Amino acid sequence: MKAVFDRLGKNQPSPSLPAFVASRVEQYYSERVTDTWGGGHIMRGRIPGPDALHLSSNDYLAIARHPDIIRSMSRTLRSDGNGLLMSGIFLHGDCPQLKFENRLAAFMHAEAGVLCQSGYAANIGLIQSIASARTPVYVDMMAHMSLWEGIRCAGAVPVPFRHNDAAHLEQQIVRYGQGVVLVDSIYSTNGSVCPLVTFAEVCDRHECVFVVDESHSLGTHGPRGAGLVVELGLESRVAFRTASLAKAFAGRAGFISCPVRFQEYFKFESNPAIFSSTLLPHEISGLDATLSVIEGADRRRRRLASNAAWLRERLTSLGYNLNASESQIIALEAGTEQRTILLRDALESRGIFGSVFCAPATARNRALIRLSIHAALTDAQIERLVSVCRDIRSEVELDSWPSSRRLGERPSSRKHSHEQSTADSALAV
Structure with missing residues (x-):
């Protein structure tokens, strides 16, 4: 077996990186993997089971296997x-x-x-x-x-x-x-x-x-x-x-x-x-x-729009700040990467798999789970997602999310618009 690994180069020494490269690599492992993610990885949660609800694909019309x-x-x-x-x-x-x-x-x-x-x-x-x-x-x-x-x-x-x-x-x-x-x-x-x-x-x-x-x-x-x-x-x-x-x-x-x-x-x-x-x-x-x-996919487009609108309405009624989403993309903005890991784990333990977005895809402390809605979602699956999001509100400390606090600070639609613009401007990447 050792000979096989040697032929594949598995036991060969890695090239030595100069300090200006090695320091950047080590900074990533130290600041993000160890300090921020507690030795885990924000993108590496559970392995989806056979009954998992996948909301991480951009196949909005559900035609990838057409x-x-x-x-x-x-x-x-x-x-x-x-x-x-x-x-x-x-x-x-x-x-x-x-x-x-x-x-x-x-x-x-x-x-x-x-x-x-x-x-x-x-x-x-x-x-x-x-x-x-x-x-x-x-x-x-x-x-x-x-x-x-x-x-x-x-x-x-x-x-x-x-x-x-x-x-x-x-x-x-x-x-x-x-x-x-x-x-x-x-x-x-x-x-x-x-x-x-x-x-x-x-x-x-x-x-x-x-x-x-x-x-x-x-x-x-x-x-x-x-x-x-x-x-x-x-x-x-x-x-x-x-x-x-x-x-x-x-x-x-x-x-x-x-x-x-x-x-x-x-x-x-x-x-x-x-x-x-x-x-x-x-x-x-x-x-x-x-x-x-x-x-020829008008029916799929109508279903996609209906699924997204219904889910946005339900999640908003549960107290989630969807940051002005008007489309099939729905973001649950937990804030810090630590809170986002908590949200990820709460969703995935119940079979819901979205996409983690964090820096540099968002500003720091504006990390989120993105749910990509698609046309093949059934009413039962949407209800399952809503039920999970209802059940985890205390577990993920929804009331403490910065996005939730921003939602509660908007006494009027005019102020809402201004504050949303100002808050979103922090998302420069």
Whole structure:
């Protein structure tokens, strides 16, 4: 057995890391694993049992195992294998990826589009392609980390504004000048929805480039799932829309809707596009089949919206502060990471598995459990979740959560709005 381990390198000494790297690694284990998590791990709770209720997947329409999608991918994998492994800049002619780009763009009521390796790559590549060191980039403090990383990669100037606060955005634009505005249509941390029309008006007044990340609304909102921008009739006022196709599309890719002349420009200017290989043939065929499923999924979308609305109402009545969620994303914000571990354990011991969000996905002391609602949830499962959340209120010390205290400090809707904006602004990551 020792010889086997030796051949695999299991008994070989690890390379010695210099102090500037080793100190960072040790800081993580000391400050987070030992001091904050008590030697455990905030992301490593119980192993789900066969009757577990999984609310951690972004498969909002519950189509990841749809037979049409599986059949299309299997057929292409058998016929084409992994295809030609190369950068997308070499693609031209009658190519499945280019045809799908055009089909998805038309679905989103856009002139053109670009398929990327992920939503992360889409956001980084886009911002790198439209901003420079001289460009102020206005970004919602709760915007996805990939948008912030895109600003850094572009060498641009990040100018944060308070969450969903169009007035504060306008103040920043007046101060720093014309630039790029970045928002999410639905925010992945707490499920709040951006007031896109109001933001479009600000961008129009100051001739700013408006970019909307529709990762959590494409497929779930709008006509046939075309997204919130289309639902609100803002196609001509939003210059670029991005999306991860690892949410409602249940795949692994990213997308950018764009003007037709920008399509080729992006492919030859964006580093993620130039220096990454294309998606594999079976992934393209799977996404193409998924789009057909999504186009005909109105019943699933109605069920998803109904499930989410009913659960939001029930949890709110139990005293949970859902931080203005208006979507299928529902966050239980326990606050500190220690309290969040307590909440995680209380839920998982009763068979409820959500997603732990903590720094750097949230601000410190704003950690939470995110529940991702999906269309396949039955009434009985929703009642089970509500019952668990009712039963654990004392165990998790709900009344002591900072989010609960904020909820109790709001005597009027006007003050509620102001305090929510101020509190959420702490979520810059």
